[in-house]
Amino acid sequence: MSELDIMQLNKMRKVGISTPQVYGSLADHPGGYERLSFCKKDIYNQIGRQRRLQGLDSKCALEFLNGLKRSDPLMxxxxxxxxxxxxxxxxxxxxxxxxxxxxxxxxxxxxxxxxxxxxxxxxxxxxxxxxxxxxxxxxxxxxxxxxxxxxxxxxxxxxxxxxxxxxxxxxxxxxxxxxxxxxxxxxxxxxxxxxxxxxxxxxxxxxxxxxxxxxxxxxxxxxxxxxxxxxxxxxxxxxxxxxxxxxxxxxxxxxxxxxxxxxxxxxxxxxxxxxxxxxxxxxxxxxxxxxxxxxxxxxxxxxxxxxxxxEVEADFASIHGDPVPETDYHNLELSGAKCYTKEILKLFRDQLHSSSLMRVIGCKQTFGCCIYIVRKYEMIDKQWHVSYQSTPCDLKCSCLRMESVGIPCDHILAVLVHLNLSELPKCLVLKRWTKVAKDEVKGNVSRHRWDSEKDARYLSLMEYFKELSTLACETYDDYVDKRDKVVNELAEIRGKKL
Known part of the structure; x- marks a missing residue:
């Protein structure tokens, strides 16, 4: 038996496929050479059957994937x-x-x-x-x-x-x-x-x-x-x-x-x-x-x-509802809430909380920008440098966290507070973390597949209909009443679409 077939046999055993008993030496076989020949034949038949099944299975998998192209031309x-x-x-x-x-x-x-x-x-x-x-x-x-x-x-x-x-x-x-x-x-x-x-x-x-x-x-x-x-x-x-x-x-x-x-x-x-x-x-x-x-x-x-x-659920949660400020910097926090999704807003809030421990201890004026020296409260052996340019607005920190993560660091936010700015500058908002991150590609495919707000409305309406159906089916009169109303509403909406 070849090494390849032995490897295949071991794989078959590992996943639970039944295989004939293999003995360590000829003397171990109850039937001697005759038993050995039948044993090898059974193994080869099993391996051959496995290979044929794999070929058929591969063909079916390819047919399934290629079949998706009928509904998805980009597949x-x-x-x-x-x-x-x-x-x-x-x-x-x-x-x-x-x-x-x-x-x-x-x-x-x-x-x-x-x-x-x-x-x-x-x-x-x-x-x-x-x-x-x-x-x-x-x-x-x-x-x-x-x-x-x-x-x-x-x-x-x-x-x-x-x-x-x-x-x-x-x-x-x-x-x-x-x-x-x-x-x-x-x-x-x-x-x-x-x-x-x-x-x-x-x-x-x-x-x-x-x-x-x-x-x-x-x-x-x-x-x-x-x-x-x-x-x-x-x-x-x-x-x-x-x-x-x-x-x-x-x-x-x-x-x-x-x-x-x-x-x-x-x-x-x-x-x-x-x-x-x-x-x-x-x-x-x-x-x-x-x-x-x-x-x-x-x-x-x-x-x-x-x-x-x-993702559709997260889109719905980000689009609907007004967040309650949780930090001392309400205007900056609400500014972030307008653009960031709900999960990214949590990360932004963490940096806002941390910024309250930062202090601007000095400023160096250079050609075209100001460099602020930021130090953490009661930490004298560590400091960061934040450059600020007003026109066009640009802020960078020596920690490079904005470049690495895409969310403004606590040092930059401390400078914004120091400058008494209440709006988050556009240079600090990375579009990939915002609610409108996908807007530019929505037109590239059919709208029903990418309009997350539409999907969110659909899911919300479905929840109402589920509850309505559960309660209305308790009695026959409620069922008939709600059914007739739904049929009339459906006819009205269909008329608007024509």
Whole structure:
């Protein structure tokens, strides 16, 4: 029996497919050579049957995805086959994913999850974050292996589907094949390694909890580069790790994980692939390990539909209702509430709360702008510099949090308070976090698919009708009365549409 068939047999057993008993040696067989020949025949028959089923299943999955093109002309499906004409790699994304990438494709996160289908093929999900700070899906792929060539093909399909647009920033785990493929396909994108994976690797390789704690501070602390190098050197001296190969390799890759080097690159709040992990957790609710390829694709779309429904609910919550001020700076807070979605407003409020601890302690006048020196209350060893230009209005802080996250930092807000400004300047409002983030792309597809306000009205009306139906059906008279009224209202609205 070949090594490939043995691997296939082990996969079949892992997912619960019945296989004939295999013995360690000929002497172990009750029937000797005759039993061995029948055993091998059964194994080959089972493997052959599995391969035929996989071929039929792949065909059905492709037919399902291509069938979606009838209702979605922008649907993109790409695949490759091996020398035996069996499906090797599969990539797909629909029109909604492409339109959302056009708006929110500045940050891209992806990694591979395993064992999500009966063939044990890795599943790659491309995700990002929308204006409600929710995870969204840009596309997905099922691959037969995880080589550099495979990831180059997958990323190439992604770029083609997204009309050539590259993300500003990418975050992944430390997979070497992914890293090399990203370097080739997205050479100008800032690639960040997941902080959680690096800290977990530190625990595995160094096995010193105190070291992991100090490494986390070096990794995520808002230090200048010189300050980071000093902290790193002190940490190595403390734990005597100057010659440790893992630590040396980690330091060489510092520009891919250290905040001191990454500051200013927009990651939308991403520091780890935890959103990917959360997405995988949600995916488990829809699928099981024995699911075939066709069922996987169908169930995957159920998850995507649920995520889109959540976005519609968030749109409704952001559009309706007036927020109650929660900070001391009511005018600035209400100004933010007018433009930001509900979830982003919470993050903005956190910065407003924190700004009350900041003090402007000085100002330097330069040609064209003023540089304000900001210090936190009772913290004399740390200060930030905020430049302010009135015409055109522009504010920048040395912490670069606005550039990294897209929400004004507490230092900038402290300067706005110092200047007695009651409106949030447009230069501090990143459109991707606002209620109107999608307005520019609404005209690119049929309006019913992108008009979130219309969808929100629909859901609101449906809730009223559900309650009305429940109560009206209690008695026959109420049922007849409400039915007749609804029929009359429906006839009136239909008349207006003609």
């Amino acid at each position: 993109y499906v790409g695949h490759t086959v091996d020398e035996e004409n069996r499906l090797q790699h599969l990539f797909w994304c629909d029109g909604m994913m492409q339109m959302e990438y056009e708006v929110f494709g500045d940050v891209l996160a992806f990694d591979a999850t395993y064992g999500k289908n009966k063939y044990l093929c890795p599943v790659v999900v491309f995700s990002g974050v929308n204006h409600h700070n929710h995870t969204i899906v840009f596309g997905s792929a099922i691959v037969s292996n995880e080589t550099v060539e495979t990831y180059i093909w997958v990323l190439g399909q992604f770029v083609e589907a997204m009309k050539g647009k590259s993300p500003m920033s990418i975050i992944t785990d430390g997979d070497v094949a992914m890293k090399n493929a990203i370097r080739k396909v997205f050479p100008n994108s800032q690639h960040r390694l997941c902080a959680w994976h690096l800290l977990r690797n530190a625990t595995t390789n160094i096995k010193k909890p105190a070291f992991t704690k100090d490494l986390r501070k070096c990794m995520l602390g808002e230090y200048e580069i010189g300050e980071f190098r000093k902290k790193w050197s002190e940490m190595l001296n403390k734990f005597e790790l100057h010659d440790h190969p893992w630590v040396i390799d980690l330091f060489e890759k510092r520009k891919m994980w250290c905040t001191a080097y990454i500051r200013g690159a927009f990651f939308g709040g991403f520091r780890a692939t935890s959103r990917c992990e959360g997405l995988h957790s949600e995916l488990k609710k829809y699928i099981h390990p024995k699911i075939n390829l066709t069922e996987f694709v169908q169930q995957f779309y159920r998850l995507v539909s649920y995520m889109r429904y959540r």
